[in-house]
């Protein structure tokens with residue numbers, strides 16, 4: 247599992263991300279596509295930061311496959327219903343006015359069939375008129391292997407350096423993330439492999455349409471990766 251050990255460092259590693267601005271934009275987009283929407287499911291919710299910010303507007307639930315993230319998201323959002331589930335094939339006993347799938351979590355599906363199944367599963371959890379917002383991973387022509395990635399973050403208790411070489415096998419991007427975590431207790435080194443599929447823009451649009459939703463694309467999105475929008479027809 248990709249995030250087994252790093253989950254507890256996730257918020258620090260991504261402290262550069264502007265979750266407030268993202269939540270404001272999400273609320274605008276949801277109300278634009280489904281005015282009056284009141285319920286929201288965040289699929290692959292991570293530590294539950296979007297959930298926390300969106301509870302001021304919505305009755306919010308979440309799922310994530312990693313038990314470490316489910317625990318962290320529940321701690322942050324004690325009143326939200328957060329379950330451990332696989333986005334490819336989950337079944338909740340309720341439907342929602344809006345569903346989000348953010349920060350490239352969709353890229354973790356293993357192949358095109360799983361992409362279609364994930365879109366269909368999310369679409370099945372939408373109410374009529376409901377809106378799906380999916381923030382993709384990179385496209386095949388946008389991922390290069392001629393560089394390495396690096397990130398540094400620190401707070402009063404620890405400092406983390408994360409580095410990876412960008413590798414690729416066909417349309418699979420592979421990143422072995424080397425973490426160095428330093429605190430007064432010592433310095434820990436561990437590696438986590440992240441494998442994300444590179445789907446084309448057309449394939450994302452096709453997957454949204456195949457799920458029975460009316461697809462559109464917001465090229466700006468939340469942080470420059472774009473956003474796929476699917477709306478469920480009312481009848």
Ligand SMILES: C[S@@+](CC[C@H](N)C(=O)[O-])C[C@H]1O[C@@H](n2cnc3c(N)ncnc32)[C@H](O)[C@@H]1O
Nearest residue numbers: 290291292310311312315332333348349351354
């Ligand atoms: C980059 S994080 C994004 C987390 C959160 N949405 C955010 O914006 O901070 C990717 C998330 O996808 C989750 N994930 C990966 N594969 C999954 C799957 N098959 N089903 C549900 N969640 C999955 C991971 O556990 C992780 O929380």
